Amino acid sequence: MSGKSVLLIFIQAQGGVDGTASLDNASAGPGLLGSLKESVLSNVIKRAQFAIPPLSLMILSSVQVSGVTQSICDLRFERLPLDRHWDMAGISVQTGAVKPAFELARMLREKGITVVLGGPYVTIFPERCRDHGDALVIGEADDIWREVLEDLRCGDLRDEYRVTSFPDLTVERPVGKSALDIGSYFTTNVVQTTRGCPYSCDFCNVHVMNGHRLRHRAIPAVLREVEAFLREDKRIFFFLDDTINADEHYAEKLFRELIPFGISWVGQATTALGEKPRLLDAFARSGCGALLVGIESLADGSNHAHQKFHNPAIRQAACIRTIREAGICVYGSFIYGLDGDTLDMPGRLEEFIEETGIDVPGINLLRPIPGTGVFDRLALEGRLLHSPDDHDAFRFSWGQEMLYRPRQITLEAFIPSYTALTGRVFTFRNALKRAMRAPRLRSAVLMFNLLYVHMYGTARKDLLRQLGKLRQAPFN
Ligand code: B12
Numbered sequence: 001m002s003g004k005s006v007l008l009i010f011i012q013a014q015g016g017v018d019g020t021a022s023l024d025n026a027s028a029g030p031g032l033l034g035s036l037k038e039s040v041l042s043n044v045i046k047r048a049q050f051a052i053p054p055l056s057l058m059i060l061s062s063v064q065v066s067g068v069t070q071s072i073c074d075l076r077f078e079r080l081p082l083d084r085h086w087d088m089a090g091i092s093v094q095t096g097a098v099k100p101a102f103e104l105a106r107m108l109r110e111k112g113i114t115v116v117l118g119g120p121y122v123t124i125f126p127e128r129c130r131d132h133g134d135a136l137v138i139g140e141a142d143d144i145w146r147e148v149l150e151d152l153r154c155g156d157l158r159d160e161y162r163v164t165s166f167p168d169l170t171v172e173r174p175v176g177k178s179a180l181d182i183g184s185y186f187t188t189n190v191v192q193t194t195r196g197c198p199y200s201c202d203f204c205n206v207h208v209m210n211g212h213r214l215r216h217r218a219i220p221a222v223l224r225e226v227e228a229f230l231r232e233d234k235r236i237f238f239f240l241d242d243t244i245n246a247d248e249h250y251a252e253k254l255f256r257e258l259i260p261f262g263i264s265w266v267g268q269a270t271t272a273l274g275e276k277p278r279l280l281d282a283f284a285r286s287g288c289g290a291l292l293v294g295i296e297s298l299a300d301g302s303n304h305a306h307q308k309f310h311n312p313a314i315r316q317a318a319c320i321r322t323i324r325e326a327g328i329c330v331y332g333s334f335i336y337g338l339d340g341d342t343l344d345m346p347g348r349l350e351e352f353i354e355e356t357g358i359d360v361p362g363i364n365l366l367r368p369i370p371g372t373g374v375f376d377r378l379a380l381e382g383r384l385l386h387s388p389d390d391h392d393a394f395r396f397s398w399g400q401e402m403l404y405r406p407r408q409i410t411l412e413a414f415i416p417s418y419t420a421l422t423g424r425v426f427t428f429r430n431a432l433k434r435a436m437r438a439p440r441l442r443s444a445v446l447m448f449n450l451l452y453v454h455m456y457g458t459a460r461k462d463l464l465r466q467l468g469k470l471r472q473a474p475f476n
């Protein structure tokens, strides 16, 4: 039997964190000064891009089956290596990139390459994916991928592989980087210590895909991974857990044990960390440089309307200050346009960002992602601006396009209030100010803020264009 070669592919999303292209390609040029500014910014953007490798494909490519070799192609940086022979391609399908994923699958199948589709979108909407691949992998593929590779080797691939229970993360599965082009990335040190989320925020689908029970990896296995990763790449670590402090005891033990490694790391946490001095100390001493915290709304009513009950608004400001005083930068992620929000929210957000000294603010529009509770509810309430069947229309996660009608504010009033807010918050002057006062990682804080000056600027143009269309054919 001859060896089989497998190409694992990660696709660039059409909008959002992979880089925002203007929706208005026909817009007039920016003029000489504008062009200069744009070109400086586009360089900054390239460097500031959240360029980390897809952990999913690192995990899959680390599954060893004799007679099968695996490579990763990250289309955000690389071209498809079609000059080589591939027996099978595995595509990771995220909701933001469904259409390009299906187009790629068709092209590869036309060339005679077997296509397997997996990832969040396939897990949530297998029936919509069925015709686009030769095989589907539904669910977390850590273990079942071996079966797929073995069946490929024997020429006996099934059309569906369904994971029936969540993989046990206490089983050690070493992750290697040999299938990656390490130099393409800002860092390749991506680690996940837990999966699942005990909360049920209705705009999120992590609890839908990964379940409500928090599953942990064994701490010694994480330490071994960090040690092995450091041998190949000394750069910063990203802990990809959705809430790295979800289990405080586990997190404290893990990060205390990581202190001697001398790494620098970033992750995502809840602001409740500010009320846990021992845990905060472990984070700071183990090299935590920045944390993304999901604040969403400053009004409890708004958060509650979206099933987010943890982190009451009243405690947020003090917690953020304490985290920053411990020397950790805070990326504060907000959502404007939640069901309880009214037109006074932009002023409150602006004041809060100023008052707490948040190092990088992210002011998102509510994005109804297909497969989330909020998507289904807005569809039922007739508040989506596109047909709920057209999932591709919901790909924009950046503030580029309103995808729904806010409950308490007309679109006519909402769009200008949002664009005015981002226009005030994301300025060059504010970018410099935030970088100067950041407790650490000043150049990264500057880059991120500059990136946002550009991205929110592009988004404003797109939104105001949408508003213009809305005025011609009102749908509110
Ligand atoms: C880090 C991260 C990113 C990073 C890196 C991207 C990545 N996916 O690696 C960046 C910042 C680039 C990013 C971008 C986006 N992200 Co993101 N991201 C995450 C985050 C926090 C962790 C991802 C991760 O590594 N998880 C750990 C791995 C092991 O899990 P996994 O990716 O799900 O992979 C498992 C299975 O899905 C499956 N699998 C995955 N791919 C494949 C492929 C094959 C062939 C097979 C067989 C199986 C398989 O097996 C894997 C092992 O169990 C998740 C939240 C989360 N908890 O997953 C959100 C998340 C994946 N992102 C999300 C979104 C919406 C996006 C964007 C579309 C946002 C946007 N428009 O800008 C883009 C899309 C980028 C793209 N090119 O497709 C959503 C996905 C929603 C969905 N249903 O698709 C999530 C779930 C967050 C959320 N709740 O909104 N993201």
Ligand code: SF4
Residues within 6 Å of the ligand: 197, 198, 199, 200, 201, 204, 205, 206, 207, 242, 243, 294
């Ligand atoms: S937004 Fe965060 S806390 Fe809320 S359900 Fe998703 S992963 Fe959990």
